[in-house]
Amino acid sequence: MNNIDTHFSIDDYLIPLLPHLPSGLFAAQALSNIRSIARQIPGLASSFFGFESPLGIVDARADFLLCFKPTESGREILSGHHDSLHLPNQYFTTPAWQRVKAFSETWADPNSSLYNKVENTWLEFDIAENQPAIPLPSFFFGTYSAIQAKMPPHQHQWVTGGALKILLNNTLPIDTQRQLLTCFNALPDEAYVFQVGTMLARETDAVRICIRGIAPEQVVPYLLEVGWSGSAEELKELVERLSGLVDRVDLDLDVGATVYPKIGLECYLNMQPKFEPRWARFLNGLVEKGLCVPEKQKALLAYPGYNHERMNTDVWPKQLLTMSTLLGAHYLSMIIRSIHHIKIVYQPEAPLQAKAYLAVTHSFLDTASLKTLDMRTLPKPTQPPSQ
Secondary structure, eight states, X not given: XXXXXXXXXXXXXXXXXXXXXXXXXXXXXXXXXXXXXXXXXXXXXOSEEEEEEESSSSSOOOEEEEEEOTTTTHHHHHHTOOSSOOOOGGGGGSHHHHHHHHHHHHXXXXXXXXXXXXXXXXXXXXXXXXXXXXXXXXXXXXXXXXXXXXXXXXXXXXXIIIIHHHHTTTOOOHHHHHHHHHHHHTOOXXXXXXXXXXXXXXXXXXXXXXXXXXXXXXHHHHHHHTTOOSOHHHHHHHHHHHHTTSSEEEEEEEESSSEEXXXXXXXXXXXXXXXXXXXHHHHHHXXXXXXXXXXXXXXXXXXXXXXXXXXXXXXXXXXXXXXXXHHOTTEEEEEEEEEEEEEEEEOTTSOOEEEEEEEEEEEEEEHHHHHHOOOSSOOOOSOOOOO
């Protein structure tokens, strides 16, 4: 990196994307607010980020998500340990950012329990019309060693007694710790927790856990076992209906002293809409049930694709052009757009809601691969959490 100017921002990735961000999903003000945050985040911090869009309203709001991995510079930038790249000093005058930094400092310490267990972290920004001067993030972390019931209970202590205590400034209530351990220990054999989060930017003490590998028929029995008090029959019918439409359904739940009633069901299809007709059928069903407005259905189907430096040389970040040149003439800097998943939010005695999670991935691709690239399955290097 010695020959490269590394002082560029996430907004430099966004500039080539702007013509490909449908107005039906990104209102001008929302996009402006996202870009104001992106300008403050060094470009080398993350090559994978995305957006969250509520589908049931015409208003084109969009929230902003950023992934940080130890294989890139994100961990060092968040912890303040990078030699030359930093977040704005004023960020760390707020408790939320102070906790992010404390977590990242521990994560960067080879002697800590987090160092070899945390695979990635996420910052999630709620984008409002009147954005605060210092954007406040919610924070998630993903694990290398998945949290599973077949692990001895003491192996989960690094989450409840370590990671979460740092993020919550040693205020994780003992009842929440016990309920989390109950949720971990009750997981079905093939299921695991892949993301854990705290809504630092919101007025809630709940901890979000995201579960993968749980079969549709296991969802309701699992929730009842951990003390969930919602309508079993209603949720069972919803899970069965969704699982018949998609390739996988993951489960999100909020945990405090009890398991909260609101449930998230993340719906995945393995291929992108151009090559997967079930996307259109799935979204048609959401429109019919009033969970997605037609304008956003159309915009979602138009979103996936890619562009590379030779298609947009005039607006491509010069630092990325330099990097691809150093890799050799056979490599191109490429930005890939994909629908990651759709989340259906269930809450007893409340209307269902649907949200889309859109991914953006930057990578360097050799030109030989570009010739055969059909984008049937777009790269998904890291799992974005769902708020």
